[in-house]
Amino acid sequence: MSGGIKAGLVGLGKIARDQHLPAMEKVEGIKLAAVAxxxxxxxxxxxxxxxxxxxxxxxxxxxxxxxxxxxxxYEAARQALLAGKHVFLEKPPGATVxxxxxxxxxxxxxxxxxxxxxxxRYAAAVAHAGQWLATRTIRHISIQWxxxxxxxxxxxxxxxxxxxxxxxxxxxNALSILTEIVSDPLALxxxxxxxxxxxxxxIGAELRMATASxxxxxxxxxxxxTGPQTWDIAVETxxxxxxxxxxxxxxxxxGEVQVQAPDEExxxxxxxxxTLVANHAIDADVAPLRLVADAFLCxxxxxxxxxxx
Amino acid sequence: MSGGIKAGLVGLGKIARDQHLPAMEKVEGIKLAAVAxxxxxxxxxxxxxxxxxxxxxxxxxxxxxxxxxxxxxYEAARQALLAGKHVFLEKPPGATVxxxxxxxxxxxxxxxxxxxxxxxRYAAAVAHAGQWLATRTIRHISIQWxxxxxxxxxxxxxxxxxxxxxxxxxxxNALSILTEIVSDPLALxxxxxxxxxxxxxxIGAELRMATASxxxxxxxxxxxxTGPQTWDIAVETxxxxxxxxxxxxxxxxxGEVQVQAPDEExxxxxxxxxTLVANHAIDADVAPLRLVADAFLCxxxxxxxxxxx
Numbered sequence: 001m002s003g004g005i006k007a008g009l010v011g012l013g014k015i016a017r018d019q020h021l022p023a024m025e026k027v028e029g030i031k032l033a034a035v036a037x038x039x040x041x042x043x044x045x046x047x048x049x050x051x052x053x054x055x056x057x058x059x060x061x062x063x064x065x066x067x068x069x070x071x072x073x074y075e076a077a078r079q080a081l082l083a084g085k086h087v088f089l090e091k092p093p094g095a096t097v098x099x100x101x102x103x104x105x106x107x108x109x110x111x112x113x114x115x116x117x118x119x120x121r122y123a124a125a126v127a128h129a130g131q132w133l134a135t136r137t138i139r140h141i142s143i144q145w146x147x148x149x150x151x152x153x154x155x156x157x158x159x160x161x162x163x164x165x166x167x168x169x170x171x172x173n174a175l176s177i178l179t180e181i182v183s184d185p186l187a188l189x190x191x192x193x194x195x196x197x198x199x200x201x202x203i204g205a206e207l208r209m210a211t212a213s214x215x216x217x218x219x220x221x222x223x224x225x226t227g228p229q230t231w232d233i234a235v236e237t238x239x240x241x242x243x244x245x246x247x248x249x250x251x252x253x254x255g256e257v258q259v260q261a262p263d264e265e266x267x268x269x270x271x272x273x274x275t276l277v278a279n280h281a282i283d284a285d286v287a288p289l290r291l292v293a294d295a296f297l298c299x300x301x302x303x304x305x306x307x308x309x
Numbered sequence: 310m311s312g313g314i315k316a317g318l319v320g321l322g323k324i325a326r327d328q329h330l331p332a333m334e335k336v337e338g339i340k341l342a343a344v345a346x347x348x349x350x351x352x353x354x355x356x357x358x359x360x361x362x363x364x365x366x367x368x369x370x371x372x373x374x375x376x377x378x379x380x381x382x383y384e385a386a387r388q389a390l391l392a393g394k395h396v397f398l399e400k401p402p403g404a405t406v407x408x409x410x411x412x413x414x415x416x417x418x419x420x421x422x423x424x425x426x427x428x429x430r431y432a433a434a435v436a437h438a439g440q441w442l443a444t445r446t447i448r449h450i451s452i453q454w455x456x457x458x459x460x461x462x463x464x465x466x467x468x469x470x471x472x473x474x475x476x477x478x479x480x481x482n483a484l485s486i487l488t489e490i491v492s493d494p495l496a497l498x499x500x501x502x503x504x505x506x507x508x509x510x511x512i513g514a515e516l517r518m519a520t521a522s523x524x525x526x527x528x529x530x531x532x533x534x535t536g537p538q539t540w541d542i543a544v545e546t547x548x549x550x551x552x553x554x555x556x557x558x559x560x561x562x563x564g565e566v567q568v569q570a571p572d573e574e575x576x577x578x579x580x581x582x583x584t585l586v587a588n589h590a591i592d593a594d595v596a597p598l599r600l601v602a603d604a605f606l607c608x609x610x611x612x613x614x615x616x617x618x
Contacts, residue, residue: 071607074496078523095498096603097406098596102496102521163499163607187383187411189404190472200609212411214387287407293602294405298380298472300509301610 005030005086005277008054008061010076011068012037014156015090019119020065023266029274034058051076055083062086063113063277069158070165074099077114081106086113086277089284092172093117095163097286097293104284113276116284118176122268123248124261129235130181132253136237138182141217144232145174146225149203150309157309159201166201168292170231171221175288177233177248178219184211188291191299196307203307207295314339314395314586317363317370319385320377321346323465324399328428329374332575338583343367360385364392371395372422372586378467379474383408386423390415395422395586398593401481402426404472406595406602413593422585424578425593427485431577432557433570438544439490441562445546447491450526453541454483455534458512459618466618468510475510477601479540480530484597486542486557487528493520497600500608505616512616516604 007024009016012035021042024032034046036054041047048054055061064080065088066073073094080087081103093116094100100116107114120126147170149159158164165172179186186209194204203224209217231247243252251259276283316333318325321344330351333341344351345363357363364370373389374397375382382403389396390412402425403409409425416423429435456479458468467473474481488495495518503513512533518526540556552561560568585592 074498095607096496097599097606098494098518098603099496099498101599102494102519105494105521162609185407185411185414187405187408189383189408195610209407210411212414290406290410290599290602293599293606294407296605296608297406297602298404299605300471301504 003031004028005062005274006033006060007031007063007065008034008036008058009065009067010036010051010054011066012040012042013067016067019266020067023270026267027270027274030063030270033061051079055079063088066090070095071158071161071163074103077103078106081110081112081114084110084112088115088273089117091116091118091176092165092169092289092292093284093286094289097289100284100286100289104282107282111280113273113280114282114284115273115276116286117269118173118180118285118288119265119269120173120176120248121180122265123177123263125244125251125259126177126180126248128259129242129244129251132242133181133235133237134183136239138184138211138213138215139236139238140215141178141182142234143174143178143217143219144230145171145219146222146230148226148229149223154309160199162200164201165292166195166199167203167205167221167223168295170223171205171219172288172292173247174219174221174231174233175291177244178217179285179287179291182211184213186211186217186287186291188294188298191295192302193295193299194302194304196304198306203304205295205299207291209291312340313337314371314583315342315369316340316372316374317343317345317367318374318376319345319360319363320375321349321351322376325376328575329376332579335576336579336583339372339579342370360388364388372397375399379404380467380470380472383412386412387415390419390421390423393419393421397424397582398426400425400427400485401474401478401598401601402593402595403598406598409593409595409598413591416591420589422582422589423591423593424582424585425595426578427482427489427594427597428574428578429482429485429557430489431574432486433573434553434560434568435486435489435557437568438551438553438560441551442490442544442546443492445548447493447520447522447524448545448547449524450487450491451543452483452487452526452528453539454480454528455531455539457535457538458532463618469508471509473510474601475504475508476512476514476530476532477604479532480514480528481597481601482556483528483530483540483542484600486553487526488594488596488600491520493522495520495526495596495600497603497607500604501611502604502608503611503613505613507615512613514604514608518600
């Protein structure tokens with residue numbers, strides 16, 4: 001890999017074009033060589049109709065980046081790992097927790113990198129928030145994650161299907177930050193899921209959690225928010241208040257702005273991936289996905305009005 | 310603990326009376342000293358209306374056995390662990406996977422035993438089945454778990470509520486055997502859940518799984534089976550066929566009966582618990598519960614006709 005990691009990307013949808021391609025352009029040590037997509041083509045690289053064809057046509061690929069919907073992620077990841085490739089998974093890393101656990105076991109056997117990426121953990125203020133909390137006792141956490149699905153997920157019917165996560169697709173970003181900045185294990189205790197009459201996946205959710213030490217954690221996820229969008233995590237401690245907003249890119253401590261910076265999440269993730277591959281290391285934390293699975297497991301289903309895109 | 314483990318039991322329902330009390334009578338090294346129950350009393354021991362009162366009234370209890378519905382298991386387990394007691398959890402060990410993970414962390418901090426019991430793993434033929442499979446390559450597994458909910462769960466409304474598991478209450482027994490006899494990690498790939506119009510929890514389920522090595526695993530759980538009851542796991546390997554039936558108490562290899570023995574599950578579990586407590590050890594495998602959470606996470610909800618007990 002003297003010229004850096006030679007990467008092939010599968011699933012040339014919105015997240016791949018908006019984030020992955022520009023990030024790979026920007027980061028040293030990795031270069032996009034090929035794309036596999038049923039319906040789309042990228043410029044300046046070799047294009048294939050699927051992963052099979054890409055693996056056959058590009059035998060010297062080092063890594064495969066998987067950006068398809070989670071329902072089809074597992075078989076592709078398995079195929080890439082069995083072919084000896086390092087694997088980068090867009091979030092969520094799979095349709096189920098046990099899938100990701102099986103992939104971790106397979107990556108260990110193959111001696112290659114598996115990276116389950118959680119982009120919100122790389123938001124500008126998240127690391128600072130975690131450091132500030134590490135020396136304090138948490139009393140209560142309140143999460144508000146409210147956005148407009150029509151704006152953020154146009155033409156993505158898979159998000160409404162079984163295994164598509166619904167409002168947990170953005171909500172898992174909040175949970176990925178939560179599990180990063182809170183070192184104590186988090187238990188999901190109960191949930192309410194609002195599921196539109198014409199969909200399989202929820203459009204709204206309320207979660208009640210607790211840290212193992214006993215602090216309460218409440219979260220509201222809502223996909224029906226028009227106007228200003230809200231991605232806030234507020235933490236009350238024994239020594240001050242923390243507010244992470246703008247999805248983790250802005251930090252206030254006791255009301256004073258400490259960090260406010262533009263989103264550099266995907267370039268940071270690709271730098272991380274380059275380091276992981278150099279060490280054939282695995283970074284695949286299932287904690288955010290486990291909380292989502294738990295919400296579906298114990299959640300009360302509350303039918304709500306049909307939703308039309 | 311010279312006279313053995315002094316135990317208090319919480320939740321004097323059907324499973325406690327049918328299994329836990331007789332098993333503790335039978336096993337050396339543990340003795341039931343107290344029971345906490347809102348509505349029921351046991352003979353020959355001290356009775357309390359709840360866990361608070363029992364912990365206050367019996368300061369020298371060594372261990373607490375939790376047999377309440379899973380929805381209220383977590384707070385009680387936490388309270389018992391924080392009081393320094395060893396804890397025995399009836400299955401399922403909690404309403405969510407993350408709850409059990411938090412309890413494991415707490416038991417580690419407290420230096421006490423946490424035992425997440427899976428009674429079907431102690432069925433007479435399970436160990437033999439696991440040994441036979443260990444040297445073979447699995448090609449396919451088929452699970453049929455069909456029983457009559459009216460017979461097995463009379464007067465247990467909690468099983469139909471959110472977090473009550475529905476048909477996964479028996480189905481998790483099959484998954485506990487599966488994850489015991491198959492050493493390869495199991496990935497849940499898709500599921501269909503039949504939910505009665507008047508209930509929160511499924512009455513039927515179909516699961517599609519795979520081993521990390523790629524063998525397919527199918528399971529059908531059904532609570533509407535009258536007449537003969539079916540608790541079968543059939544495994545095709547590269548070197549013969551295995552059939553575990555009667556919930557793990559009967560084993561056939563290539564059609565020949567190898568093991569057929571009466572159920573000794575609960576006494577075996579109490580012997581295990583006595584050993585764990587002697588070592589302050591933790592035995593809490595979340596794999597069966599994780600598969601259930603995953604089935605709810607990715608499962609397609611198929612409404613079915615209302616069910617009246």
